[in-house]
Amino acid sequence: MLIESVSGMVKKRETLVHALKDYPNSKDVLIVGGFVRRIIDNNFANYIDWLEEAMRILDKKSMANFFTILWNSCNHRNNLMFSGKEKAAWVIWERAKSISKDFCFHNKMNKPILPPQMVEKWEKPPIDKVKVNFDAAISNDKIGFSLLARDDKGIIVGESGFRVEKAHAEWPKLHCQYYFQK
Incomplete structure (x- = not known):
C-alpha cells in the first residue's frame, strides 16, 4: 500500500x-x-x-x-x-x-527475459598506477567511445570521442589502440 x-x-x-x-x-x-x-x-x-x-x-x-x-x-x-x-x-x-497446455514455471535451464543486473564496483589500482576503462558502441554507421582513467587517489582523467563514418565491429579497438599509442 x-x-x-x-x-x-x-x-x-x-x-x-x-x-x-x-x-x-x-x-x-x-x-x-x-x-x-x-x-x-x-x-x-x-x-x-x-x-x-x-x-x-x-x-x-x-x-x-x-x-x-x-x-x-x-x-x-x-x-x-x-x-x-x-x-x-x-x-x-x-x-x-x-x-496453457504445457504449464511449467521457472526452468533454470532457460535464460530469463531480462539479464540480471550486474553491479561492478571500481577497484583502486596499485599506487602510482592508472586504471583505464574503455567503452565503445556502434550504431547506424556512427562510432561513440569513451575513455576513462583513474589513478590510485581516484583522480579522473577522461576523454571521449564520436565519429560519423562507416563503422565496422573492429574499429573501436583500432581507435583505442591509436589513442593509447599517442
Missing part, C-alpha cells in the same frame, strides 16, 4: 501490485504455482518494477504463464468485488493451467 498524507489526513492508495500480492487469494495462487519467493515477497511500489523483477528471474514461457496467472487473479478479484463470488486459490490455478 502506498500511504499519502493529504492535508493532515492519512490516505491509503492501493496499486495493482498490492492488489495482487496482498490479496490473500492471489498470493495463494502465486504460491500454489510454485513461484520463486523473491517475486512474491519483495516490496515494490510500482507494478512495472514487480514485472521487471519477474522478467529477470523467469524465462519467456514462464513469463507468459505468469501473465496468465495475473490475468486470472485480476479476473477473479473483479468477480469477487462485483458479484461476491470467491473461488479457492487452487481453482484459479487450475483455470490458468488449463489455458
Whole structure:
C-alpha cells in the first residue's frame, strides 16, 4: 500500500501490485504455482518494477504463464468485488493451467527475459598506477567511445570521442589502440 498524507489526513492508495500480492487469494495462487519467493515477497511500489523483477528471474514461457496467472487473479478479484463470488486459490490455478497446455514455471535451464543486473564496483589500482576503462558502441554507421582513467587517489582523467563514418565491429579497438599509442 502506498500511504499519502493529504492535508493532515492519512490516505491509503492501493496499486495493482498490492492488489495482487496482498490479496490473500492471489498470493495463494502465486504460491500454489510454485513461484520463486523473491517475486512474491519483495516490496515494490510500482507494478512495472514487480514485472521487471519477474522478467529477470523467469524465462519467456514462464513469463507468459505468469501473465496468465495475473490475468486470472485480476479476473477473479473483479468477480469477487462485483458479484461476491470467491473461488479457492487452487481453482484459479487450475483455470490458468488449463489455458496453457504445457504449464511449467521457472526452468533454470532457460535464460530469463531480462539479464540480471550486474553491479561492478571500481577497484583502486596499485599506487602510482592508472586504471583505464574503455567503452565503445556502434550504431547506424556512427562510432561513440569513451575513455576513462583513474589513478590510485581516484583522480579522473577522461576523454571521449564520436565519429560519423562507416563503422565496422573492429574499429573501436583500432581507435583505442591509436589513442593509447599517442
